[in-house]
């Protein structure tokens with residue numbers, strides 16, 4: 001196994017040295033070195049920075065960043081150089097000096113004091129043309145460590161940056177992409193050949209896209225990622241809020257798998273394929289807005305993907321031994337091929353079947369020679385919403401033999417979905433609920449007249465953070481006999497779910513579905529079951 005090479009560098013951005021030292025203490029376990037961003041300090045603190053390395057107890061980078069490169073230093077350039085020169089003898093491991101800073105006396109002082117120069121440039125406007133050549137030219141002598149920090153603004157930019165990392169493979173350097181689009185370069189810094197990755201723990205981020213040291217070290221375990229670590233991801237736009245990295249990475253840890261799962265923000269799904277090839281990604285969860293647009297890019301599809309027109313899981317097809325595409329960062333290699341699956345429907349059904357219970361399941365089991373009947377068969381279901389999630393829900397319920405009615409704010413969207421799956425569609429209103437109830441057979445033989453639906457599934461984004469106050473069904477009074485299933489998982493309990501629980505209904509929250517579909521993806525990605533102990537911790 002290849003040795004771990006990624007170092008975690010905590011950028012210190014507090015106003016006082018005492019607060020910066022407290023940040024080090026709070027995070028010491030998770031970091032390898034720190035960068036004192038002296039440009040964030042109160043002016044009165046600057047005179048005392050020379051004593052900082054001795055108090056930090058870790059290698060320290062000294063940086064006084066000027067405004068033009070995203071820093072906070074407001075003085076003149078000669079004042080900045082004087083401050084750096086005054087501090088340089090204090091036992092720093094590195095000093096970060098910009099590419100265009102011409103201060104021979106400062107360079108000489110750094111050399112005399114045994115302080116290694118990081119020769120840097122920052123581009124907040126994008127990924128510049130000629131990044132490779134510029135990075136190669138940065139170091140003024142062999143002891144300097146070049147640093148390129150750029151700001152990808154699209155998947156195409158990320159791809160250009162990954163290409164540059166590949167071309168610079170033999171060079172010792174720091175290279176990173178800032179912001180959401182550059183996030184993979186912060187996590188996979190070691191694999192991409194960067195000497196370190198930066199993070200922030202204070203109140204102010206030192207640069208866009210920083211995460212905290214705990215997340216880098218324990219969630220993504222960047223210090224132990226190697227070329228052999230298997231990589232998985234979630235793609236979407238936006239995607240940084242996703243809970244999936246927490247779920248999947250907990251599973252790898254519990255199962256003892258050398259694997260890492262990270263969010264990759266993708267605007268053009270077609271460009272995800274070369275990104276995945278470059279990084280060596282083996283499997284991807286797919287979320288909004290790519291669940292449909294990814295389908296034409298798949299080499300193989302589970303029939304259910306075609307039936308519901310939505311793919312939430314991509315698995316890289318196995319490669320023959322020795323196939324160049326198996327190697328991450330393989331340049332010019334042929335594209336990997338992908339199989340599409342959908343775990344939303346099965347993930348939706350799993351908690352529902354558990355709620356319906358084995359007793360009913362046993363009652364409904366088919367007789368000799370007959371296929372088993374779903375325990376959900378015959379249930380009268382009301383589905384609120386007609387978007388992507390609703391498609392998977394409606395398909396699963398119809399397949400299980402439920403009578404389904406769909407209510408949606410935009411009626412024609414509900415009508416199109418209903419026509420596809422042979423159910424009824426109504427507007428999201430009190431009258432719509434009444435007509436939906438008679439369509440699914442309320443009051444018919446075997447069903448109590450007082451209970452219009454056995455199951456109500458809420459699939460709209462109403463009630464989702466930051467719209468926690470919304471209840472998409474305020475005109476419906478729960479009777480207490482319904483099973484109420486809410487797909488929204490942030491917050492864990494929505495207004496609608498709380499109202500249903502108060503009326504005595506059995507309730508299922510969206511987090512349960514999120515977990516269930518992730519467990520199925522985990523199996524598709526890794527070939528092993530999600531460990532039970534990790535399941536218990538996540539559900540708790």
Ligand code: NAP
Nearest residue numbers: 385386387388389409410459460461462464487510513514
């Ligand atoms: P989508 O395709 O954009 O559909 C959104 C649906 O919500 C549409 O039916 C839309 O109605 C409706 N809607 C939005 N705001 C509304 C409001 N204020 N009042 C009434 N209806 C409203 O989104 P999606 O992919 O289906 O996702 C929907 C929700 O399900 C999200 O909260 C998502 O997080 C959640 N989800 C959860 C899981 C899980 O594992 N728990 C999985 C997938 C999705 P119109 O057609 O009238 O616009």
